[in-house]
Structures are given as structure tokens and as C-alpha cells.
Amino acid sequence: MKTNLKFILLLFLVVSLFSVAQNNSVKPYGVLPTKYQVDWQKMEYYMFIHFGPNTFTNVEWGNGKEDPKVFNPTDVDCRQWAATAKAAGMTGIIITAKHHDGFCLWPSKYSTHTVRESPWKDGKGDVLRELSDACREYGLKFGVYLSPWDQNHPDYGTPQYNQIFANTLNEVLSSYGEVFEQWFDGANGEGHGGKKQVYNWDLFHETVYRNQPQAIIFSDVGPGCRWMGNERGVAGETNWSTLNITGFGPGRAAPPAKILNTGDQGGEAWVPAETDVSIRPGWFYSPETNDKVKSVEKLMDIYYTSIGRNSNLLLNVPPDRSGRIHAADSTRLMEFRRAREETFADNLAIKASVKASNTRKGSDSWNRFEAYNVLDDNYDTYWTTNDNELNPSIEIDLKKAQTINRLLLQEYIPSGQRVESFTVKFWDANAKAWIDLAKETTIGYKRILRFPAISARKLKIEFKALACPVISTVGIYNAPELIVTEKVVDNKNKIDIKDWTLISPQSLESAITNEDGAYFLKIEKNTPLIVDLGNNYKFSSFSYTPLSKEQSSNILKYNFYISTDGKNWTKLKENAMFNNIANSPVVQYVSLSEEVESRYLKLEPLETADGGDIYFVAGLDIYK
Numbered sequence: 001m002k003t004n005l006k007f008i009l010l011l012f013l014v015v016s017l018f019s020v021a022q023n024n025s026v027k028p029y030g031v032l033p034t035k036y037q038v039d040w041q042k043m044e045y046y047m048f049i050h051f052g053p054n055t056f057t058n059v060e061w062g063n064g065k066e067d068p069k070v071f072n073p074t075d076v077d078c079r080q081w082a083a084t085a086k087a088a089g090m091t092g093i094i095i096t097a098k099h100h101d102g103f104c105l106w107p108s109k110y111s112t113h114t115v116r117e118s119p120w121k122d123g124k125g126d127v128l129r130e131l132s133d134a135c136r137e138y139g140l141k142f143g144v145y146l147s148p149w150d151q152n153h154p155d156y157g158t159p160q161y162n163q164i165f166a167n168t169l170n171e172v173l174s175s176y177g178e179v180f181e182q183w184f185d186g187a188n189g190e191g192h193g194g195k196k197q198v199y200n201w202d203l204f205h206e207t208v209y210r211n212q213p214q215a216i217i218f219s220d221v222g223p224g225c226r227w228m229g230n231e232r233g234v235a236g237e238t239n240w241s242t243l244n245i246t247g248f249g250p251g252r253a254a255p256p257a258k259i260l261n262t263g264d265q266g267g268e269a270w271v272p273a274e275t276d277v278s279i280r281p282g283w284f285y286s287p288e289t290n291d292k293v294k295s296v297e298k299l300m301d302i303y304y305t306s307i308g309r310n311s312n313l314l315l316n317v318p319p320d321r322s323g324r325i326h327a328a329d330s331t332r333l334m335e336f337r338r339a340r341e342e343t344f345a346d347n348l349a350i351k352a353s354v355k356a357s358n359t360r361k362g363s364d365s366w367n368r369f370e371a372y373n374v375l376d377d378n379y380d381t382y383w384t385t386n387d388n389e390l391n392p393s394i395e396i397d398l399k400k401a402q403t404i405n406r407l408l409l410q411e412y413i414p415s416g417q418r419v420e421s422f423t424v425k426f427w428d429a430n431a432k433a434w435i436d437l438a439k440e441t442t443i444g445y446k447r448i449l450r451f452p453a454i455s456a457r458k459l460k461i462e463f464k465a466l467a468c469p470v471i472s473t474v475g476i477y478n479a480p481e482l483i484v485t486e487k488v489v490d491n492k493n494k495i496d497i498k499d500w501t502l503i504s505p506q507s508l509e510s511a512i513t514n515e516d517g518a519y520f521l522k523i524e525k526n527t528p529l530i531v532d533l534g535n536n537y538k539f540s541s542f543s544y545t546p547l548s549k550e551q552s553s554n555i556l557k558y559n560f561y562i563s564t565d566g567k568n569w570t571k572l573k574e575n576a577m578f579n580n581i582a583n584s585p586v587v588q589y590v591s592l593s594e595e596v597e598s599r600y601l602k603l604e605p606l607e608t609a610d611g612g613d614i615y616f617v618a619g620l621d622i623y624k
């Protein structure tokens, strides 16, 4: 009996070894994505929703002390969000179930700061229920953002809070069906009692996987996918899906933003990049930004610098105060979809022929590793070479000279990320020579190159790979010029002030700086900015424009004063904060509690975003 079993096992082993040899399958290289990570990467483009008390208060970070009654949308319509996402060509929606203010968009058992305490639907509403149902109805995947930083919870900053947060997570992840992505914000500030929390990430991760084994966990360092280092939508041109994670963690323990932007070649874990960026200047809705929705050109740019650079795109579209996606945003999303469709409508590669410098031999009667596999629409068919071919090339013949300006490449990532660099050349029929068109580095799941239109019949792509390349797709396009449909409307409420003078610092000339074509003031931190508007003006909000570069010496904490005579000052904001300015240095709008009248403005910096002793000002404006 025993011998029989051994014999059967041996036979099985021989047969399977034989079939591996016959198949001549590609050996995977380096760390690999899980099946769930491959499925996630194929989702490419999905919606972020920031919604909560901040929607109503014009701030980016609430402080947890807001009255839950401020959350009072008149017409929440999650089906409209889902219909918009679907029509925009998106594959899912991730919602801020709980942001840093601690407010829960569902009636959580573990908090007293939730929709239940708000007037919305007489406290009987549940945004997560409505949205998860709507996602199912529209065939979208559903994901949640939960901030461990909680400025409302009385236990934040104590050892018991970690378990409370795990319970909160458990509640969400067991109540609303399948969750494709769990978004963990690394922000870790002070809570109620002025204390910070040491997060128990192991406990949080275990809670996610127990409920949702397939969920992709986002954080600065994964494990499912990673932040790509900025909120501008620009992933690294070189972008490895692999990252060294030992010794690093989310938030302050994260690797430098530069590393998150490019990943690590040969990194120890598969942690692909996700690009999160907002369609408006801020993450939350504000009426001030209705005319600042990103243009189609900007969104197309972001498409190329995210999805076109081996990253998924999580585009934030914040619902307005009624609880619906504003027409300005949904119109733009549809224009963006049209622009993508027009760009990629006609893949000239489909009608082309291709030959490779080397092709791996398969066992099948048709060779499943042939180069023509790169020309079809099927991601799961690919061209590959013999194991020792690290510098092979393919030549594509378009059959006649064609005008082209885009090239799309995809590696078959279940076999790992293998291409280190590649060169694209085109055949110049007059010169009778191959001319260099582009020299680039990584490909990964998807890489799209833009270049000025050329006329070419033949293209050659030369690869330099760490292991024989496995190329799933080559697409060649002639993208039409973008027709810009939007008009840039000036902010109607902005007060135009012509005859202003600078009182402090004393000289404008000594403070002004020009870097990369942008003018801004560079001032010592203990010198306040004082402006004489020349006349008295009535206004009810102001804005500070920082230098638009992450982690700069922009103002983080400040006092703001007004005066009619330049001597007696009224302090309107004390120890206030331009939240999230380090990662997202966009114009900061500040509403005042009532309309005021003043001739002089004083902005007194208390702390800068990088802790430095100077601060930058690119603009200070007032609004009706």
C-alpha cells in the first residue's frame, strides 16, 4: 500500500516536471503581485469621495469639536455618485467613512460623533449603506478610507484606543459587503487630550484581512499598494512596483517621498503605486472652488503621469453641500472620458505586423509566446524570449507611413516587473536609418509615452531587462489635439485691489524671489506680513497662496489680524492652521465668522510646514 502511494506520487512528480518542461513556462522574476493585486491593478481608475462635516465648514481638516449638526446635506444621492463614476469610466468608489475629525458617516457603536447625531434624515441615515448599495447596483467596487487619527474620540492617545479603532474597522468591514480597498491615512496628530497615538498596525491589518481577505490595504508602505509621494497626480517616470519596507511604516515612518514616487528596483515587497489627487484644489467640497475644477488638459496630463506611469488613479470628486456631485465636476469627468476615448480610439498596432529578435519556444502547435501576442487586446497573452535574452527587440511594421504620437506598453506583471529600460526608434525612410524617438526606464503594468507627432512606418523597441521580458501589449496611436472646452472663470467674489502697499517686511524688493518662473515673497519667520489695502474694504473670507512645492517653508500655523488704522489690531484667527499644506500646497481659503471691514491685513506665521525659519507667500487675497 505504502509503496503504491510512493509510486503514484513519483509518477505524478515526473509527469508534472515533464509538462513544465514541455510548457517552457516563464520563470517568475523577483517578488510577485498576489492575484488580488493583479485584479486591483486592472481596475486602473476609480473615484475618491471626501464627504463629512468639512464639506460644510470650508476646512480641509476638522478638529473634532464641530457640532455634528453641521452635517446637514439636503439631498444625499449616492446613486448619483455611482452613476457619475460609472459614466466617467471608473471601476470603483472609495469613501472617507471617517476623516481626522472622527465623524463617522455611518451610525457607529463606537463613537458619539456620527450621522446619528446629525440632523440628516433625523439621525437615521447611513451613507455607507447607501453608497455600498449604489456601487453594487452600478457594478462598481466599494472601498473605505478610515483615519486612525481621530480628534474627537475621548480615548484617542490611550492604549485602549487601538482596540476601539479595530472594533470600528471591524464594524465597517463586516457590514457593507465586499470591500476592494482599505485606505489607511498615515496622518498621526494630537487628539482630544493633546496626546498622539502609537498605532497598532498589526492589529488593524489583521482586522482587515479577517473580514476582507481580498482587500488591498493602502498606506504609505502598503502592504497592498502605496502612496506615490505627492497629491499632484505625478508618479515617477521610473516607477517600480517593488519597495523596500523593512524598518519603514506609514506616516512619519514612511520612506522619503522621492522613494515612494519611484519605488525600489529589486525591492523586497510588491507594493504598487496609487495616485490620489483631487479634481479641485482641496479634498473636500467648498463653494470657493466651483470655478477651480481641473481642466480636461490637466486631467489628461494626470492620466499620463499616473496610469501612464504604472500607477492606479484615485481621482477625488467631493460631493457638494446638497450631497450630490456638482455639475462642474461631473461635466468635466465626462469631457475627460471623451478625451481619453478619442485618444485611444484607433490602435494602429492592431493592423500591424511584428517580428522579434528572439522568441521563446512553447510546446503548443501554435506558439503561445509569439510576438504577435503584443498586438491583440488580451492582457493575458504575451511575447517572451529565451531565459538568457536580456536585450531583445521587436520591430513593428504599420504597413504604410502613419502619423503617430503615443505609444502604450504593458508588461505581464504576474511574472514580475522585469524591464529596466527601453529605447524606441523609428525608421526614417529618407535617411534610411533608425532614429531614436525615446529612451525610457520602467514599464510595469502600463506605460504610455507622449511624443510630438512623427510620420513612420516602422518602430523598433529595444528592451533591457533584468530577466527575459514578458510583454503583453504594444499600442500605437495618433491622439487628436485636445479641444479645450472650458473657460477659466475668475473667482467672482475676489476683491481686486490695485493700490496696495507692503508695510512689513519693509521692502518688497528684498523679499521677492523668483524660482522656476514663479514669484513669491521669502520672509523671516518673526517678521509678519502686513499689507495696506489703500482703502477700507468689506470682506468675509481671505486666502493665502503658498509656494506650490511640497514640504516647503509655507505657513502651517498662523494668527490673522485686521485694522482700520494700522495701529490697533483685531485678532480674527488665533493659532489657526493651514491643514495638509505640506502635502498639498494649494490656495488656502479661510472663511471668517462674519463680514468685516478693514484697510490693513496682518498675517503672522507661528510655524512653517518644514519647521524652517523663513516663510513663503505667493498671494494674499480677500473675498466678498
Ligand code: FUL
Pocket: 060, 061, 185, 186, 187, 276, 283, 580
Ligand atoms: C491626507 C489627508 O490628510 C487629507 O485630508 C486627505 O484625506 C488625503 C487623501 O490624505 O493624508
